[in-house]
Structure formats: C-alpha cells, structure tokens
Amino acid sequence: MANLPSIPKGTRDFSPEVSAKRNYIFDTIKYVFKRFAYRQLETPAMENLSTLTGKYGEEGDKLLFKILNSGNFLKKVSDKELCERNTAKLAHLVAEKGLRYDLTVPFARYIVQHQNEITFPFKRFQIQPVWRADRPQKGRYREFYQCDADIIGSNSLINELEIVQMIDEIFTKLNLKVTVKINNRKLLAGIAERIGFPEKFTEMTVAIDKLDKIGLKKVYEELIQAGISEDAVNLLEPILNIGGSFDDQMQCIEKFLGETESGITGIQEIHKLFDYISLFRFNNNIQLDLTLARGLNYYTGAIFEVVSDEVQIGSICGGGRYDDLTGVFGLKEMSGVGISFGADRIYDVLENLNRFPKDVISNVKLMFVNFGEKEEKYCLPVLQKLRNAGINAEIYSDSVKMKKQMKYANSNNIPYVALAGETEISENKFTLKNMQNGTQKLVSANEMINILSE
C-alpha cells in the first residue's frame, strides 16, 4: 500500500470500542445534568472571529484556529499589506471565522444574542468538541471534548450546592473516588489586599495555583518575580501551609483577613455553602482548600476542582462562579456559576483502573450464520423478531465460508451464534452456540429470545 492517509496533528479517531467507552462517560454526565434540570445547548463549531478574539488573553488568541475566507480570500488585502507580512494584521483580513476555543464564550454569546427570548435564571449543559492550536502532548489535544453545565442569572448559593451534588453523583455513578476541593476567589482577593498587593491579585492566584505542581519554594520565587515584596510573601506562609479541619482553617483565615471587605463576604459565602453541604451525605470527600486558585481569571466567587483519589493525573473537573461573563458582549450584571468535566482525563482514569463496565464494549448479542438463500429467508423473520424484542442482532450478509463467518463473530466479541441449515429448518429450530464456552443446543425461536433476554 502506498502512502496511507492520516489525520491532522493532535486529533484522534475514536474506534467503535473507544467510542462506546466515551459514550458511557458522556451518557452518565448527561443523565445527571438533565436530572438537575439543565437543558442541552449546541452551538456551531465556528464562531465569528470577533466573538472569540480578546476573550482568552494574548496567549489564547494565538491558539485560535482561524478559518480562511471562502473564494478570493486575498480580496481585501493590498499589495502593500501583503509585502509587510504582518501576520496578526493579515489574519483579520483573510479570516472572519474561527473554531470555538471553549464552550463558555459561545454560551455567553448565545445568552446576549437571545437575551429577550430567555427566561432567567437559565440552566444549560453543553457537550461538544473544542479546538486549540496548542502543541499536543500527554493528555492534551488540538481537538477535545468539554462537558459543561452552567446556570446564569442567579446569585443563589443553592447553585453552588447543586454543582457539588452533581459532581458527587456523576463520579459515584462512574465508580470513581474523588476529592472535591472548594475555595472562594473573594478570600483570595482578601488575602491580596491584606498583604498590601491587591493589584497583584491575578499574578498571586496564578502562582498559588501551581502550589501542588511546583512546590512552596518555587511559588515564593514566582510571587517575588511578579513584584510582590518579600515581607508580603512571608505573610502568606500561614495560608499556604494551612491544614486541619474546616473549622481550624476558617478560624485561621478569619483571623488573617480581619476587616478586609471582600474577605468578609468570602467568609460568609463559604460558611453558607458548607452549611448547605452539611445537610447531605456525600460519597466523596468535599473539602475547603484555601490554596486552590484556578488560573482562569474570570472567576469571582466559589471555585471548584476535582481530583481523583486513585490515580494521579491532575484535575479531572473544574469550575466556579463568574460575575461578568456576558459583560464583554454588552450584557451587564449577569452572575453565573458553572462546571466543566474533562472527558478525556476521566477516560484515562477509568482505563487505568479498569473500571469500564464490561457490557459497554460489545452490545451485539447474536449473529446468524448465512448458509444461502433458502436459509436466509428462514432466519430473517426471526432476526426481526429478536430486534423487536430489544436484542441487538445481525445476520452475516454474505453466504461465505462458515469459518470466515465464525471468525467474524469471534473477533467482534459476539457472545451467541445461531445456525440454521436443512436439519434445523425441518424441525423449525436453531442451533444456538455459546461462543464463550463453545456449547450449543437446539432451540426454538422463542426459546432463543428468552435466553438472549436474560
């Protein structure tokens, strides 16, 4: 075979086996989202570039996939501009559309565009691929799926509670043990204020967010490099080394924050949320983590992150509250809170622990062997009957050598094969072969249905 075709860098094919496993994850997440009254939204793969640019910072803009205008895409470009070779400037002239970078910005765009048709608060979930022109590496792709649920137009902390409940329920259903870490950006703002560097809030959160990964020393270095004085960084120590029970942590942070304004509301919010949480029993650990920061800087209130207790892989789910997501599109004062599940990482964890249910993979129960025209006519009505009874079944479509047909059933993990030749037809029966243990017996069509329905 000459040159095999291939797919672009950082993209993947999902084989039937892998697809089945991925659907198991998506279906579980979807089922829980729906039960909490979130409704599905789908938006186009491509957005106007003006919708996307400037929303993810300078880095993000570079990672946007841009779509070349159709037809004569050089129409708007002058010879002079072409010669200047200023790619940033040229990009806007030759491309008006781009592939979506996440699901949050298209969601915000949708809300603003349809604000008069939407009854708030609005709850939506969205499971679609997103694209980033990043350099691929372990667990990072140029095309990957996000599973988001957001509620917008409500300040109630009940929404935060429900997000924690959804996380707990989804990972329970997936048979995974996780820890849900919760913090509040207002506490972090209070901390920045207290150490005398409120304007360094973003830098501070980005650095603290790396604590798990790079350790205390490097975080200090990064904070100092960001322009925060050494004295101020030293003040942070009790916070970064904090531990103990919820009450211990709260006592410590309350004392530390004192009268800072955002600190007080942050503490109130945390108390209220954990008050709600204490009303329920959860299967997973729920804990306050004052060092949790999350890099994304549109979060303003509660923030969540979920890590597996069983496999070290980084966060498999994250989210938080944002106060002004739609502001950039001209709709002010819309507070929302959302959560995003990383399907690819959850897949890796399940695969790693061998936790995919066995029946996810093969769902074809039976194959009829094809002996020829007369036999086909005998089998086809029974095949139809099986399908009507809810059994996934098929007939080998060509009357080829039996060995080939058996091999097909075997390599597709089909557990039963039905054979009907002259003898069986004369008795109005089938030979039903169990492919796992090799046994076979003569049964009627109805007996076959009963056996396969078990």
Added chain:
RNA sequence: GUGGUUGUAGUUCAGUUGGUUAGAACAUCUGAUUGUGGUUCAGAGGGUCGUGGGUUCGAGUCCCAUCUUCCACCCCA
C-alpha cells in the same frame, strides 16, 4: 511560541565502521478442515526505509531542510 525527542510491513520493533535481493513477531489472506471461531500446522501477500534536497562509486545508516510522534516549558482541559 521555546528546548529536546522520534519516524523501517497494518501494528510493535531488529537492521553491525556506509557495501549484494531490508528481516522477525503479531495481524491479514489462502489451504490442511465443502456445517463450527478462539488452539495447531503449511503457505502467500504486504516496504520509494516519513518527505524533499545534499555528500558518496554506493545511503535505511552521514549532513541540511521540512513534516510527524512523544516529552518539558509557556499556557491549559
């Protein structure tokens, strides 16, 4: 975007200081076995050695470029 790394059959990999016709295992197909797969045996097909240049009498092997793979950083799911 920065630094490193990888590429030989469908897949995983051998291939000596540069030297005849580039190998193995698994997979595929055919037969042993015309109504029995997963085991066994015999055989077959499958390669412009990622691509394009260069050095050389001669390149899978050396040099350059480019693409790809994987990894780290930046950033992020």
